[in-house]
Amino acid sequence: MKKNILLGLKILVIIMLIVLGKLFYDRYATKAYSPEETITYEDNALELEVFYNRPYKKNRKIFGGLIPYGEVWRTGANEATTFSTNEDLIVDGSILEAGKYTLWTIPMENSWKVIFNSKMYPWGINLDKQPYREPEFDVLVIEIPTEQIAEPLEQFSIYFEKDHEFVELTLSWDYTKIRVPIIKEKEASKTPLSFH
Numbered sequence: 101m102k103k104n105i106l107l108g109l110k111i112l113v114i115i116m117l118i119v120l121g122k123l124f125y126d127r128y129a130t131k132a133y134s135p136e137e138t139i140t141y142e143d144n145a146l147e148l149e150v151f152y153n154r155p156y157k158k159n160r161k162i163f164g165g166l167i168p169y170g171e172v173w174r175t176g177a178n179e180a181t182t183f184s185t186n187e188d189l190i191v192d193g194s195i196l197e198a199g200k201y202t203l204w205t206i207p208m209e210n211s212w213k214v215i216f217n218s219k220m221y222p223w224g225i226n227l228d229k230q231p232y233r234e235p236e237f238d239v240l241v242i243e244i245p246t247e248q249i250a251e252p253l254e255q256f257s258i259y260f261e262k263d264h265e266f267v268e269l270t271l272s273w274d275y276t277k278i279r280v281p282i283i284k285e286k287e288a289s290k291t292p293l294s295f296h
Contacts, residue, residue, distance in 0.1 A: 139259055141260035144284075145186075148184070148185050148267065150182065150184075150258050152182075152203075152256075153178040154177070154255050155255070156256075157255070163276050172215075172231040174232075174233075175258075175271070176258075177256075180203075181204075181224075182200060182202055182203065183216065185198050187284050187285070187286070188285040189282050190283050192244065200220070201216040201239065202216075204217060204233050205271070208246075209246070211246055212271075213241055214242050214243075214280055217234070217239065247277045248276065252274050253273055253274060257270075257271075257272050266283050
């Protein structure tokens with residue numbers, strides 16, 4: 101009887117090690133294919149930061165293919181992408197309070213919805229490969245027109261660019277780019293707001 105119990109425990113431990121090993125591989129070995137990156141922007145006391153993972157095109161059709169139109173995307177790979185600001189912002193004409201958010205998108209052919217969600221999630225997708233995002237935690241949803249790029253961009257890229265009084269949060273991959281205009285709320289009243 102004792103031998104059967106010990107054998108059962110050994111088998112259980114082996115199964116647990118295999119499962120944990122697979123979870124570790126799935127979560128961390130994928131970083132080789134979609135490396136993580138943190139980008140920052142600092143100017144006049146404003147501090148912005150985006151953490152994301154950068155998948156590659158690899159001869160695939162990205163938008164309308166790998167990333168279906170009209171569905172929520174984690175805006176990268178692996179963990180959910182995060183956006184943080186130390187100041188209240190006006191983002192494409194709407195207020196976004198200082199804080200840390202997960203950043204989700206819904207790519208469409210001529211525009212994208214960009215979603216700032218106040219909840220942090222353990223990963224970008226669940227075991228059913230569905231986005232972890234819970235819409236009740238969305239604090240801001242805006243729609244931004246797409247721009248076409250002449251040459252395809254191999255690796256998904258997010259970066260900040262200064263454009264006069266605005267900072268543009270740019271998301272770009274394959275033949276598609278969007279630019280999200282951002283300005284500090286304190287400065288918005290001094291600047292004529294013209295977007296796109």
